[in-house]
Amino acid sequence: MTRLTPNDLSALRDQLRAAEAKTFVSVGMSTCGIAAGATPVFKTLQELVAARNLPGVVVRQVGCAGMCSREPLVEVRVPGQPSVMYGNVNPELAEKIIESHLSGGVPVEECRIPSLEEMAVFPGDPEPDSVNRPLQTRIVMRNCGLINPDSMEEYIARDGYQALAKVVSGMSQDDVVSELEKSGLRGRGGAGFPTFMKWKFTKASKGDTHYIICNGDEGDPGAYMDRGILEADPHSVLEGLIIGGYVIGAEKGIFYIRAEYPLAVERIEKAIKQARAAGLLGKNILGTEFSFDCEVRLGAGAFVCGEETALIASVEGRRGTPRSRPPYPSQKGLWDKPTMINNVETLANVAQIILRGGDWFAKVGEGKSKGTKVFAVTGKVKYAGLMEIPMGTKLRDIVMKDGGGTSTGKPLKAIQTGGPAGGLIPESLLDTPVTYENLQQLGSMMGSGGMIVMDETDDAVELARFYLGFCVDESCGKCAPCRLGGRQMLTLLNKIADGKGTKADLEEVKKLARAMRTASLCGLGQAAPNPVMSALRYFEDEFTKRLVG
Amino acid sequence: MAEQTLVDDIAIISKRWKNKEGSLIMALHDLQSRFGYIPRDAALELARQMEIPLARIYEVITFYHLFKLEPPGKHVVSVCMGTACYMKGGEKLLEKAKETLGIEPGETTPDGEFHLQVARCLGCCGLAPVVTINEELLAKVRAEDLENHLSACKGKEEGKGDAS
Ligand SMILES: Cc1cc2nc3c(=O)[nH]c(=O)nc-3n(C[C@H](O)[C@H](O)[C@H](O)COP(=O)(O)O)c2cc1C
Numbered sequence: 001m002t003r004l005t006p007n008d009l010s011a012l013r014d015q016l017r018a019a020e021a022k023t024f025v026s027v028g029m030s031t032c033g034i035a036a037g038a039t040p041v042f043k044t045l046q047e048l049v050a051a052r053n054l055p056g057v058v059v060r061q062v063g064c065a066g067m068c069s070r071e072p073l074v075e076v077r078v079p080g081q082p083s084v085m086y087g088n089v090n091p092e093l094a095e096k097i098i099e100s101h102l103s104g105g106v107p108v109e110e111c112r113i114p115s116l117e118e119m120a121v122f123p124g125d126p127e128p129d130s131v132n133r134p135l136q137t138r139i140v141m142r143n144c145g146l147i148n149p150d151s152m153e154e155y156i157a158r159d160g161y162q163a164l165a166k167v168v169s170g171m172s173q174d175d176v177v178s179e180l181e182k183s184g185l186r187g188r189g190g191a192g193f194p195t196f197m198k199w200k201f202t203k204a205s206k207g208d209t210h211y212i213i214c215n216g217d218e219g220d221p222g223a224y225m226d227r228g229i230l231e232a233d234p235h236s237v238l239e240g241l242i243i244g245g246y247v248i249g250a251e252k253g254i255f256y257i258r259a260e261y262p263l264a265v266e267r268i269e270k271a272i273k274q275a276r277a278a279g280l281l282g283k284n285i286l287g288t289e290f291s292f293d294c295e296v297r298l299g300a301g302a303f304v305c306g307e308e309t310a311l312i313a314s315v316e317g318r319r320g321t322p323r324s325r326p327p328y329p330s331q332k333g334l335w336d337k338p339t340m341i342n343n344v345e346t347l348a349n350v351a352q353i354i355l356r357g358g359d360w361f362a363k364v365g366e367g368k369s370k371g372t373k374v375f376a377v378t379g380k381v382k383y384a385g386l387m388e389i390p391m392g393t394k395l396r397d398i399v400m401k402d403g404g405g406t407s408t409g410k411p412l413k414a415i416q417t418g419g420p421a422g423g424l425i426p427e428s429l430l431d432t433p434v435t436y437e438n439l440q441q442l443g444s445m446m447g448s449g450g451m452i453v454m455d456e457t458d459d460a461v462e463l464a465r466f467y468l469g470f471c472v473d474e475s476c477g478k479c480a481p482c483r484l485g486g487r488q489m490l491t492l493l494n495k496i497a498d499g500k501g502t503k504a505d506l507e508e509v510k511k512l513a514r515a516m517r518t519a520s521l522c523g524l525g526q527a528a529p530n531p532v533m534s535a536l537r538y539f540e541d542e543f544t545k546r547l548v549g
Numbered sequence: 550m551a552e553q554t555l556v557d558d559i560a561i562i563s564k565r566w567k568n569k570e571g572s573l574i575m576a577l578h579d580l581q582s583r584f585g586y587i588p589r590d591a592a593l594e595l596a597r598q599m600e601i602p603l604a605r606i607y608e609v610i611t612f613y614h615l616f617k618l619e620p621p622g623k624h625v626v627s628v629c630m631g632t633a634c635y636m637k638g639g640e641k642l643l644e645k646a647k648e649t650l651g652i653e654p655g656e657t658t659p660d661g662e663f664h665l666q667v668a669r670c671l672g673c674c675g676l677a678p679v680v681t682i683n684e685e686l687l688a689k690v691r692a693e694d695l696e697n698h699l700s701a702c703k704g705k706e707e708g709k710g711d712a713s
Contacts, residue, residue, distance in 0.1 A: 032673050035686040068675020071688075221670035222632035259578065259615055260671055262684075300574055301614030303669065317573035319612040335570065378633035378674035385675050419632070450674075452632050466635055470669070476612075 003279025005287040006165035009156065016157035021079050023057045023102070025049070028073040028145060030064035030231040031263050036071035037090065044091040045074070048098040057102060063232020065145025066386035070113055075145070076101055087113040116145060119402070120388065123352055123360075135402050137364055137372050140348040141388045144232035149267050152274040155235040161280055163351035164239050164246075168288045171354075173203055173247045180350075182358025184370030189215055189306075189343030190421065190447050190523070192369075192436040198340060202248045202330040205338035210250040213334065213341045214241050215311060216257035216264065219303035220419030221470060223450035225374035226344035228386050230257070230264035233348070234271035238294075240347030242281060243354065245292040248340050253294035256311055259301065269296055303420075303474035307522050308333075308341045310476070321478045322522035345374055345449075366392025369435035379416075379452040382407045389434065396430035399453055410455040414538070418447030420467045420474075421527030423534025424460060443534040445527075460539035461497050461546070464532045468493060471528035482525025485516040493532065502549045510536070555594055558583055563598040573601060573609055577616055586617040614669070622657035622664035624702045626650070626682050631670025633677040638692070642678055643667065645692040649699055662703060 004012065027033070027042045045059045065073055070087030074097060077083040084107045086097060093111050100106045120136035121128060128134070138144070147154035155161070167176055180196035187193045202210060214237060218226040230237060241253045257265050272294060275281040283291045297315050304310045305320035312334050314320040333339020349371060353361045362370045369391035375398060378384045382404030389398055399405070399415060406412055414426045423444035425432070432438050436446050454463070472486040489512045495501040496509075513529035520526045536543060562579045566572040580595060581587055587610055596603040610616040628634075628643045647653060650663050657664045673679045676688035680695065682702060690698075 031671075031686065032676055032688075035673060035676055035679065035688040068673070071676070218672065219669070221630075221635075222674055224670075224672035224674055227672040260668070297572075298575060298578055299613075300578065300616060301669070302612065314574065315571055317571035317575075317609070319608055321612075376674055378677060379636045384633070384677070416632070450632065452636065454636070458636065463632075463636075466632065474669075 003287070005279075006169045009161055009165050009286070012153075013156050013159065013162070016153050020157060023054075023079065024075070024077040025057060025059045025097075025102070026062040026075045026077070026145070027059070028064055028071060029061035030149075030228065031261075032064055032068045033071045033073065034263075038072040040091050041072045041074065041089050041094045044094040045098065048095060049102075052098065052103065054098075054102055060148050061150075062147060063144050063149040064228050064386070065116060065232075066141060066228060066388070067113070067383065068385040069383050070385075073145070075115070076107075083115045083117060085113050085115040086111045123356060135393065135397060136388050137390045138388045139352050139361070139364070139372050140229060140236075140345055140374055141232070141386065142352070143236060144228065144386075147233065149232055149234055150270055152235060152271065152278065155233070159355060160235055160351075161239055161275075163354035164242055164280065165286055166354055167243050167246055168286050168290050173249070176243065176247045176354065177203070179353060179358040183349075183353045183361035184358075184365070184368070185346065185349055185353060185361065186369070186436065187343055188345035188349075188373065188449070190418075190445070192446060195342070195346055198330060198342070199244065199247050201328075202338050202340040205331050207338045209252075209335075209337045210248045211334045211337055211339040212241060212244045212248060212250045212253045213311065213315065213339060214253070214255045214344060214347055215306065215308070215341050216255055216261070216268075216344050217299050217306035217311060218258060218261075218344070218448065219306045219474075220421075220448045220450050222378055222419055222452055223376045223448040225376050225386050225449055227261050227264050228374070228376075229344055229348050230261070231267055234264075234268045235275070236348045236351060237344055238268070238271050238275060238281070240342075240350035241294060242275075242285070242292055243350050244340060244342060244347065245294075246290055248338070250340075251292055253292065254315060254334075255294065255296045256299065256305075256315055257296060258299040260299075265296060265298065272296070302476070303470070304476045304522070304524050307524060310522070311341065312339065319476075321476045322524075324521055343448075364390050365435075366390075366433055367435055368437065373434070373446065373449055375449045375451045377403050377451045377453065380406050380408055380410075380455040380458065381453040391435055392433045394431050395425065395434055398434070398451065399430065403453065406453065406455045408455050408457070410457060413454045413456045413458060414460070415454065416444075416452040416463060416531070417450065418445035418530070419450045420470050421445060421523065421530055422447045422450075423530050424454075424463070424538055426538045443530070443537050445530070460535040460542045461493075464535040465490070465493050465497050467531035468528060471524060475524065475528075479519075479521035479525060481516050481519040482521065482528065485512050485520075486525065486528055488512055489516070489529065489532070496543060496546055499546050499548065501547055503547055506543060506547065555591060559591060559594045559598050563595065567599050573599070573606065574613070577606075577610060581616060586620050588620075619657065620661070622661050624662060624683055624705075625664045625666065626699070627666050627668040627671070627680065628654075629668045629671045629673070629677070629679045629681075631668075631672075631674060631677075633674035634670075634679060637677040639678045641692050642680060642690060642695055645695050646680075646699070649696050663699070
């Protein structure tokens with residue numbers, strides 16, 4: 001591809017859009033889809049379309065649409081007709097889809113599931129009436145399941161890189177920051193720090209070199225939205241990173257991605273190459289003075305490396321141990337230079353905010369929590385998957401509506417949000433609207449957006465023990481409160497769970513929790529007691545009934 | 550002096566990473582995907598060619614879960630123990646794998662066929678419980694099926710790289 005200018009980009013978009021008036025048969029081919037058997041389905045569809053000589057029908061791969069438990073997914077999109085989604089498709093059903101739907105025009109009802117348009121509102125859609133409003137609003141996931149992640153053209157056809165063009169051809173760095181401020185976007189990596197402030201501070205930090213890092217470590221066991229986005233729409237994250245680089249004055253960016261996500265790594269590497277070839281990355285981006293490039297660095301299996309100072313150590317090729325802050329990375333980060341670290345999902349929001357305006361974004365959400373959050377809803381839930389939900393949605397709606405209730409049919413007991421740093425929220429409190437503040441008040445947190453559904457047969461003590469065990473294993477050992485406190489607490493918890501603990505042991509657990517929270521060096525140790533403390537807060541009887549003496 | 554092929558293998562890795570700041574972890578990934586683990590003589594040769602103290606290399610290898618110091622066996626079996634898998638029977642799968650292979654996590658069968666390990670969430674929670682065998686990810690695995698998957702591997706040539 002030749003190097004583009006902003007005008008070329010728009011012309012290319014229009015041209016690509018005009019060429020899209022075809023029938024698309026799309027197969028979800030991310031890690032989940034492939035694992036569930038999408039490859040033979042894809043092959044069958046390709047062969048049949050070729051054999052039947054169906055003109056204008058294109059079989060293609062797309063990224064994950066988020067309906068993971070219903071993979072393999074096949075979507076049929078005929079121009080001028082509402083799209084039809086099929087779930088749990090196997091080669092036999094694929095054949096039926098070709099016979100009945102594509103040749104005969106009759107959808108196959110036996111495997112039909114709600115389409116993406118029935119499930120979610122997309123940016124630019126007319127606002128639907130409130131009665132029939134789908135639960136999801138897809139800003140971050142607007143392209144997930146709708147485009148081929150390996151095709152930059154398909155991203156461009158859906159307004160890809162228009163925000164970058166807008167930024168480099170007429171917005172100052174402060175303009176971008178103020179748009180982010182209006183949007184109210186906050187970090188999606190856990191802490192919920194206002195994104196505009198981080199960008200502003202890093203930009204203001206003195207230094208000849210600045211860096212921007214995309215945090216794709218996603219170590220929370222039970223969260224996979226960052227993998228989903230990186231695999232389904234890598235260019236949207238890359239575009240956010242380039243804009244961030246422009247704002248803080250960086251020449252270099254880094255994607256730090258966990259090595260457990262080989263397909264995400266492959267797709268982002270491909271996206272980087274494509275963008276470079278088109279002049280969207282590298283020297284003189286879109287024909288302007290702005291130059292910026294980036295590369296991928298892999299994690300190697302350490303949860304603590306998601307913490308920003310540990311992440312920096314790891315990118316420098318060292319053991320991933322955190323250090324105390326201040327100085328913050330925005331002052332002294334990678335190679336001691338000012339460094340901005342943003343989560344994958346945070347960056348994926350940026351282009352839409354620039355294109356549609358901060359005010360548009362701030363209309364979605366509630367209170368100080370604007371926009372949407374992608375949740376990975378898993379555990380004992382009927383339709384496990386990724387759900388992008390407007391902030392302020394009731395927790396119950398997420399589980400019961402899009403989630404379809406419990407998978408076992410048994411009553412819902414609680415959900416766990418925030419992963420190893422979060423906590424339980426009992427069924428009685430699920431009418432709480434989801435915001436950063438509300439979750440914290442309930443003793444949990446937003447975290448990365450994992451949401452584990454428990455039915456009445458699940459044991460609160462066991463889950464607390466699971467998470468604490470995770471944190472103990474992942475403690476880097478640098479500070480004593482985390483290294484020793486965690487292990488001591490786990491020993492006591494094991495004793496209690498096995499029916500051998502005493503009242504004094506339980507008191508000791510609470511004391512240790514206080515010490516770890518106040519004295520640990522980083523967020524891992526500070527938050528490690530959370531799952532235990534929240535289990536105690538709502539389900540204390542499950543602990544006390546196991547006590548002896 | 551290390552064997553020539555080893556020197557050449559490491560030279561490729563060293564050439565790719567030596568001039569990039571902080572790239573030791575990337576070089577170790579390359580090395581592990583070449584050998585399936587990090588043999589001591591390879592680490593020594595890497596230290597020599599990249600001009601990094603050997604102690605620095607071992608300090609890093611031992612910090613990160615993914616780097617292996619022992620040959621992993623032909624087929625690497627990872628049982629996911631992320632939260633979703635844990636809640637949906639991951640533990641039962643691990644028990645089954647231990648029983649079938651006769652080894653504990655972190656060990657390799659005496660015939661060198663299988664290496665068993667626990668994975669900390671493979672990010673496929675919607676398909677829980679999951680297991681990977683080498684690069685293949687198996688979804689919604691039932692304990693009774695695991696045995697078949699394992700015996701299907703026996704004798705097949707594969708291995709080295711693994712997804713956890
Ligand atoms: C133990 C620990 C693990 C973390 N893991 C991640 C992670 O996997 N991904 C992430 O984006 N942030 C993670 N964070 C938060 C980061 O330190 C940092 O706040 C975040 O990447 C900033 O990006 P944001 O402002 O866009 O949210 C972790 C924090 C702690 C304390």
